[in-house]
Amino acid sequence: MKIYNIALIGFGGVNRALTELIATKNSLWERDLGFRLNIVAVSDLYLGSVISPNGLDAKTLIEANFAKGGFGRLSGGSAEADNETIIKSAPVDIVVEATFTNPKDGEPAISHCRWALKSGKHVVTTNKGPVAIAAQELKALAKANNVHFEYEGSVMSGTPVLRMAEKTLSGAEIKGFEGILNGTSNFVLGRMENGLDFASAVAEAQALGFAEADPTADVEGLDVRLKVVILANELLGANLKPEEVSCEGISKLSPSDIDAAAKANSRWKLIGSAVRNADGTITGSVAPKQLPLEHPLAGVNGATNAVSLNTELLGSVTVTGPGAGRTETAYALLSDIVAIHNARSGSLAKDAA
Ligand SMILES: NC(=O)C1=CN([C@@H]2O[C@H](COP(=O)(O)OP(=O)(O)OC[C@H]3O[C@@H](n4cnc5c(N)ncnc54)[C@H](OP(=O)(O)O)[C@@H]3O)[C@@H](O)[C@H]2O)C=CC1
Numbered sequence: 459m460k461i462y463n464i465a466l467i468g469f470g471g472v473n474r475a476l477t478e479l480i481a482t483k484n485s486l487w488e489r490d491l492g493f494r495l496n497i498v499a500v501s502d503l504y505l506g507s508v509i510s511p512n513g514l515d516a517k518t519l520i521e522a523n524f525a526k527g528g529f530g531r532l533s534g535g536s537a538e539a540d541n542e543t544i545i546k547s548a549p550v551d552i553v554v555e556a557t558f559t560n561p562k563d564g565e566p567a568i569s570h571c572r573w574a575l576k577s578g579k580h581v582v583t584t585n586k587g588p589v590a591i592a593a594q595e596l597k598a599l600a601k602a603n604n605v606h607f608e609y610e611g612s613v614m615s616g617t618p619v620l621r622m623a624e625k626t627l628s629g630a631e632i633k634g635f636e637g638i639l640n641g642t643s644n645f646v647l648g649r650m651e652n653g654l655d656f657a658s659a660v661a662e663a664q665a666l667g668f669a670e671a672d673p674t675a676d677v678e679g680l681d682v683r684l685k686v687v688i689l690a691n692e693l694l695g696a697n698l699k700p701e702e703v704s705c706e707g708i709s710k711l712s713p714s715d716i717d718a719a720a721k722a723n724s725r726w727k728l729i730g731s732a733v734r735n736a737d738g739t740i741t742g743s744v745a746p747k748q749l750p751l752e753h754p755l756a757g758v759n760g761a762t763n764a765v766s767l768n769t770e771l772l773g774s775v776t777v778t779g780p781g782a783g784r785t786e787t788a789y790a791l792l793s794d795i796v797a798i799h800n801a802r803s804g805s806l807a808k809d810a811a
């Protein structure tokens with residue numbers, strides 16, 4: 459049985475949810491997946507950082523109500539978030555990057571991933587910045603250092619879309635996609651249809667753990683823009699940068715726009731899409747669209763996301779599932795670790811044969 463030592467960078471909703479899963483499910487994972495996870499280091503802007511080579515108790519990490527700088531009171535702890543030292547020096551196999559997504563330049567998360575990969579550590583992340591802005595560089599670094607860079611949760615939370623397409627749609631010739639790719643804005647639009655005002659609906663999405671640290675990224679479409687870039691680059695072989703994707707969010711939609719759509723048997727949805735043009739170039743866009751109720755994406759509600767992949771050989775293939783949520787996104791991290799475990803176990807078996 460394998461034990462993976464891990465470092466958590468950022469200890470907000472997602473990494474706390476992963477810690478809760480570790481506290482309750484390690485024995486199950488040992489039996490069903492063939493590994494356990496051992497948290498050896500944590501670093502968080504608010505709480506500080508801590509390294510404990512033998513491992514930190516996951517239950518204590520969750521239940522202790524640490525104050526600002528609280529990790530400084532632990533053995534091996536500091537009141538400062540010394541990410542660089544933790545990432546480079548902690549004796550871990552996997553760095554779990556779940557700090558805030560910076561839609562402008564992806565930092566500091568890109569540096570976190572770089573430091574980890576250069577130190578020979580696998581990276582699993584739900585952070586969209588490094589994947590949308592620096593995937594090529596980070597994948598090359600991973601390859602050069604014989605480690606993995608995995609990021610299933612960067613699109614549609616724990617709902618498998620990147621790995622599903624890569625593993626099961628090879629040869630189907632994906633020509634484009636359109637989807638609902640932001641849980642917060644979809645949730646907000648639904649709450650507004652029920653008569654709630656925009657600000658209260660955003661506050662609800664924040665309380666439920668769907669929204670970004672700065673929810674402007676959700677409602678102005680910046681988060682979807684990163685996801686369109688990730689999907690286009692991964693599934694269509696594009697080389698898009700976020701600023702090349704046109705972007706409009708939902709903040710200009712008024713209650714009367716929402717009512718007018720309902721009277722016309724339709725619904726506003728924030729749609730992210732990309733298409734391969736006749737000349738081979740790829741065009742991506744993010745914009746609110748008024749969809750007739752019979753449209754397949756019109757019935758996707760709350761924080762659920764869906765993406766329809768337009769393929770040459772299969773026609774349209776639609777994947778639907780949670781697009782946000784703490785535990786749902788922690789599952790994406792687990793799925794990345796399972797992928798690493800299976801790939802490493804497979805190559806060890808091949809070496810032994
Ligand atoms: N929640 C969700 O449903 C989903 C989230 N994601 C992505 O996963 C990541 C984590 O999300 P979530 O846990 O919800 O976000 P949170 O805002 O709850 O947590 C992020 C944590 O990281 C800390 N942090 C921020 N900057 C740094 C830094 N430089 N060094 C160390 N710690 C830092 C924050 O501290 P402080 O609060 O003091 O700033 C906070 O504790 C984000 O990138 C998000 O976009 C992806 C899919 C779904």
Ligand SMILES: N[C@@H](CCO)C(=O)O
Binds near residue numbers: 669676
């Ligand atoms: N804030 C994002 C999280 C998932 O990336 C959303 O609401 O979809």
